[in-house]
Amino acid sequence: MQTFLNTVNGQPVAAGKTFDSLNPATGEVIAKVACSSREEVDQAIATAQKAQPAWAALTDAQRRAYLIKIADAIKAHAEPLAEWVTREQGKPLGGDGRGSVPGSRFELMGCEGWTRATAAIDVPVEVVFENEQRRDEVHRQPYGVVAAIAPWNWPLLIAMWQIVPSLRMGNTVVIKPSEYTSACSLELFRLIAEVLPPGVLNTVSGFGDVGGWLSDDPRIGKIMFTGSASTGSKVAAAAARNLTPTTLELGGNDAAIVLPDADPESIAMGLFWGAFLNMGQTCACVKRLYVPDSLHDQIVAALAKLAGAMPMGDGMLPGTAMGPIQNRMQFDKVARLVEAARSAGATIVCGGQPSEGPGNFYPLTLVTDIKDGNPLVDEEQFGPVLPIIRYTDVDDVVAKANRLDVGLGASVWSRDAEQARAVAMRLQAGTVWINQHGVIHPLVPFGGSKRSGWGVEFGVEGLKSVTRPHVISMQKS
Ligand SMILES: NC(=O)C1=CN([C@@H]2O[C@H](COP(=O)(O)OP(=O)(O)OC[C@H]3O[C@@H](n4cnc5c(N)ncnc54)[C@H](O)[C@@H]3O)[C@@H](O)[C@H]2O)C=CC1
Numbered sequence: 001m002q003t004f005l006n007t008v009n010g011q012p013v014a015a016g017k018t019f020d021s022l023n024p025a026t027g028e029v030i031a032k033v034a035c036s037s038r039e040e041v042d043q044a045i046a047t048a049q050k051a052q053p054a055w056a057a058l059t060d061a062q063r064r065a066y067l068i069k070i071a072d073a074i075k076a077h078a079e080p081l082a083e084w085v086t087r088e089q090g091k092p093l094g095g096d097g098r099g100s101v102p103g104s105r106f107e108l109m110g111c112e113g114w115t116r117a118t119a120a121i122d123v124p125v126e127v128v129f130e131n132e133q134r135r136d137e138v139h140r141q142p143y144g145v146v147a148a149i150a151p152w153n154w155p156l157l158i159a160m161w162q163i164v165p166s167l168r169m170g171n172t173v174v175i176k177p178s179e180y181t182s183a184c185s186l187e188l189f190r191l192i193a194e195v196l197p198p199g200v201l202n203t204v205s206g207f208g209d210v211g212g213w214l215s216d217d218p219r220i221g222k223i224m225f226t227g228s229a230s231t232g233s234k235v236a237a238a239a240a241r242n243l244t245p246t247t248l249e250l251g252g253n254d255a256a257i258v259l260p261d262a263d264p265e266s267i268a269m270g271l272f273w274g275a276f277l278n279m280g281q282t283c284a285c286v287k288r289l290y291v292p293d294s295l296h297d298q299i300v301a302a303l304a305k306l307a308g309a310m311p312m313g314d315g316m317l318p319g320t321a322m323g324p325i326q327n328r329m330q331f332d333k334v335a336r337l338v339e340a341a342r343s344a345g346a347t348i349v350c351g352g353q354p355s356e357g358p359g360n361f362y363p364l365t366l367v368t369d370i371k372d373g374n375p376l377v378d379e380e381q382f383g384p385v386l387p388i389i390r391y392t393d394v395d396d397v398v399a400k401a402n403r404l405d406v407g408l409g410a411s412v413w414s415r416d417a418e419q420a421r422a423v424a425m426r427l428q429a430g431t432v433w434i435n436q437h438g439v440i441h442p443l444v445p446f447g448g449s450k451r452s453g454w455g456v457e458f459g460v461e462g463l464k465s466v467t468r469p470h471v472i473s474m475q476k477s
């Protein structure tokens, strides 16, 4: 069985302790993964620190050229990487074209596309003030070593969102993948490190303690964390001790509001994938669907029809549209929330019973006759379950959408763009989509409001977030 190793200074690090990586579709052990010791974390940070000045001294054009090499390497290895993602994360291989199931190949296409798009962004020097006496320019300087801590839901894509902007702006990186998806991640990082100067991208792996050692190190110039709010708050506490600037991308509980003029048939597919992309294991998935009384039955029927048409199984098998839940912790959470809803009298329209046999398979589940306050509505399920809640009054539904302490995304669905925009403007979320949900873009800032995070990723703002401003202020006369 293959053991996946860390890469430090461009070299594999011999494994001391290892842990198992499981296939969520079968429960089988598919790989061994090195577990970093405290000394190895220390060494990875020291290596990144040593390599950083030379990396920052390259011109922006040279670093952009490295990003293109990274994109080319991803493209060249996309298929085996996609297979590892499917075996370890569970999402189906799917396709990479319009109309195909968005699975591992889609994730790899995103990794490549995001890298190329980030290489193409300009971050010009800003002249913020100029008159006859003075000129003030804002340049950007890298923070130094970025500590990146990644989750298991989109293990490669989210890691790329941390690595690529950091490198582009002259930082070096130490990244820790989730313990649930380390094999596919370490393989990607190894391939990327191969095309970079030694020490520019380094990896550590293991459990929460490894993430803790990394985020609590005073040599770290910037932390980029994606994961749960509870871990995010531990990372923030470590960052506070060292005064380390930190970006946090945490969970959400996105509301989608269908307005009474919407056409159920034409929005059903967008709502479906908005809720069930990656089996709902996506931060910016619809987690609560609010529908007007007048459209309730039509929307429920249209979503149930789509749910019934999605074959679920091992993502390596052709034709699979939906895979397993990635891990038992998440599976148990989903099962508990559905049971809580059922015992409170909710209707389980479809799904609701875990499949027999090996693997973390949980059917696509639609739940109606449920209200705000039920744990299935109020807690982020992060799985293949969607509560559908009736409403009659738009002011009331806006208040419901805004009542939780998280605010990553939200969406409004209507035939009338202006009416939808007016509702969108009242929603408390980092992004409010209209007639789509979770459709992120490499040039558009993405981040949470309230307790869904700190800061944004993507676009110019994302690049600025891995730098500090450096003001050059000149007297002219
Ligand atoms: N915003 C997002 O993109 C994501 C949010 N989530 C949310 O998080 C929940 C649990 O997902 P997990 O991946 O288990 O999240 P998690 O927060 O437990 O883990 C995320 C990463 O943090 C690391 N970590 C754990 N303890 C740490 C510590 N004390 N210091 C530093 N790093 C530490 C983990 O090893 C992993 O690499 C989900 O139910 C979902 O609600 C999960 C994945 C992505």
Ligand SMILES: O=Cc1ccc(S(=O)(=O)O)cc1
Pocket (backbone or CB within 6 Å): 153, 154, 157, 158, 281, 282, 283, 284, 285, 438, 440
């Ligand atoms: O399209 C892919 C995609 C969309 C959202 C996210 S998350 O919200 O950051 O989890 C991940 C991948």
